[in-house]
Amino acid sequence: MAEVGRNSPALQPGNDANTVALAVLRIAVGFFFAIFGQYKVFGSGFVRSGFRDYVEGFIRDGAYPFMVPVLRWILAHAATAMALAVGYGELLIGISLLIGLLSRLASLFGFALMLAMWLSGGYPGPHAAFWMYWGASLNWSIFAICFAVLAAGQPEQVASLRRVMSARSRSAASTRKSITARNESAADR
Numbered sequence: 001m002a003e004v005g006r007n008s009p010a011l012q013p014g015n016d017a018n019t020v021a022l023a024v025l026r027i028a029v030g031f032f033f034a035i036f037g038q039y040k041v042f043g044s045g046f047v048r049s050g051f052r053d054y055v056e057g058f059i060r061d062g063a064y065p066f067m068v069p070v071l072r073w074i075l076a077h078a079a080t081a082m083a084l085a086v087g088y089g090e091l092l093i094g095i096s097l098l099i100g101l102l103s104r105l106a107s108l109f110g111f112a113l114m115l116a117m118w119l120s121g122g123y124p125g126p127h128a129a130f131w132m133y134w135g136a137s138l139n140w141s142i143f144a145i146c147f148a149v150l151a152a153g154q155p156e157q158v159a160s161l162r163r164v165m166s167a168r169s170r171s172a173a174s175t176r177k178s179i180t181a182r183n184e185s186a187a188d189r
Contacts, residue, residue, distance in 0.1 A: 016157075022150070023100070023158035029146050030097025033110065037091025040083070051083035058121040062136065067119050089113060097150070100160020107151035114144035 040046040055071050063071055074082050089109060096106035122137035134141065156162040 019154070019157045022153050022155050023160070025146060026097050026100065026103055026150055026155040027159065029110075029143065029150065030094045030099075032094070032143075033090050034094030034098055037087055037089070037094050040087030041091050046087055047080060047083045051086065052079050055079070055120070062121050062123045064119045064123045067123075071120060086113070097155075100156045101162050101165075103155045103160070103162075104151050107147040107155070111144055111147035111151060114140045114147060118144065 040050075052075060055075055059068055059071050090113070093106045093110045093113075096102050097110075118137045118140040122133070122140060124132040124136040128136075
């Protein structure tokens with residue numbers, strides 16, 4: 001069993017505040033996405049009508065023009081499948097970030113999802129001032145930036161299952177070496 005407490009290998013930051021901050025960001029974003037995903041997966045409303053309502057709202061109120069045909073195709077041919085993919089995708093992204101396993105891969109998928117959302121719902125109109133493009137995207141661009149930072153960094157250095165598994169693996173390898181050395185020493189006698 002992994003040691004829990006101040007000396008746990010999963011919690012040793014190595015005096016690097018940036019590493020700890022990245023882990024806090026990973027866990028916070030993971031919490032949000034676990035909440036977003038569980039509502040979509042375990043509730044009945046999102047798959048039945050919620051996804052369709054969101055996409056219709058995007059088409060009506062703010063999709064980039066090149067995204068409108070894509071969104072209409074999704075509604076016509078793959079609304080339920082896409083709703084399930086979004087719900088389970090968000091849930092898996094959240095769980096991955098919370099436990100610190102495959103966090104960079106989850107962050108890449110999260111970034112792609114936020115980019116798709118941004119292009120689907122963040123268009124302020126053809127004659128809007130430049131800043132309005134950024135203002136209209138705040139719902140998604142902030143998370144997109146978080147995902148980009150997590151994908152570029154090493155978010156699993158602190159408070160992660162990967163770190164615990166890595167420490168256990170090193171410990172097991174060290175134990176095997178000791179046993180092998182003892183057995184060889186005994187055989188030499």
